Amino acid sequence: MNKGLKFTGVISEEELKRCPGYPSEERFKKGPVAVIECIQEIPCNPCEAACPFGAIEIGEPITNLPVLDEKKCRGCGVCISSCPGLAIFTVDMSYSKTEAVVSFPFEYLPLPKIGEKVKAVNREGRIVTVGRILKIKNSLKNDHTPIISLAIPKKWAAEVRSIVIPQNKKERK
Numbered sequence: 001m002n003k004g005l006k007f008t009g010v011i012s013e014e015e016l017k018r019c020p021g022y023p024s025e026e027r028f029k030k031g032p033v034a035v036i037e038c039i040q041e042i043p044c045n046p047c048e049a050a051c052p053f054g055a056i057e058i059g060e061p062i063t064n065l066p067v068l069d070e071k072k073c074r075g076c077g078v079c080i081s082s083c084p085g086l087a088i089f090t091v092d093m094s095y096s097k098t099e100a101v102v103s104f105p106f107e108y109l110p111l112p113k114i115g116e117k118v119k120a121v122n123r124e125g126r127i128v129t130v131g132r133i134l135k136i137k138n139s140l141k142n143d144h145t146p147i148i149s150l151a152i153p154k155k156w157a158a159e160v161r162s163i164v165i166p167q168n169k170k171e172r173k
C-alpha cells in the first residue's frame with residue numbers, strides 16, 4: 001500500500017526523516033525542542049516570524065519548507081499556535097527517566113483538566129497509550145489555539161500527537 005500524506009493523509013516515517021523541521025536524535029536527548037512536521041511546499045510562513053530565537057527559516061520563495069535550527073531552538077513552544085496547519089509540536093525527552101512531554105495544539109472543546117489521565121493518539125488518530133495532562137496554555141496570544149502538554153511513556157514520544165477529545169462533564173469520570 002502506498003504510504004505518506006498524499007495517499008493516506010498521514011505523514012509517513014520516510015517523509016518525516018526528510019523533513020528539515022525534524023530534529024536529530026542527538027538534539028531530542030538534550031531537552032525540549034520543536035518538531036515541525038511540515039512537508040508540503042505551500043505558500044505559508046507565520047512560524048518563521050513567530051520564533052523569538054530565529055530558529056525557523058523559510059526565506060524565499062515562501063513555498064520553501066521550514067528549516068529548524070535545532071541549536072537555536074529552546075523548545076519554548078511559542079511557534080505551535082502560529083501554525084494554521086497544526087503541524088508544529090514540541091517534544092521533551094528529558095522530562096523524567098520514564099516519561100517524555102509532548103505539547104500540541106488542541107482546537108476542540110471541552111478542554112481536559114490538569115492532572116487528568118487521557119487517551120493519547122498517534123498521527124492516524126489511533127489510541128496508543130495513556131497520558132497525563134500537565135499544562136494547558138490558552139492565552140490571548142494563542143488566538144484560540146490552546147496548547148496542551150502531555151506526559152507519556154517515553155517510547156511513544158515520536159508517535160503521540162494529540163488526545164481523544166474529552167467527553168462532556170456528565171460522561172467524564
Ligand code: SF4
Nearest residue numbers: 051073074076077079
Ligand atoms: S519551540 Fe520556541 S525556540 Fe523552538 S522553534 Fe518554536 S518558537 Fe522557536
Ligand code: SF4
Nearest residue numbers: 038044046047083085
Ligand atoms: S506555519 Fe505551519 S504550515 Fe505554515 S510553513 Fe510553518 S509549519 Fe508549515
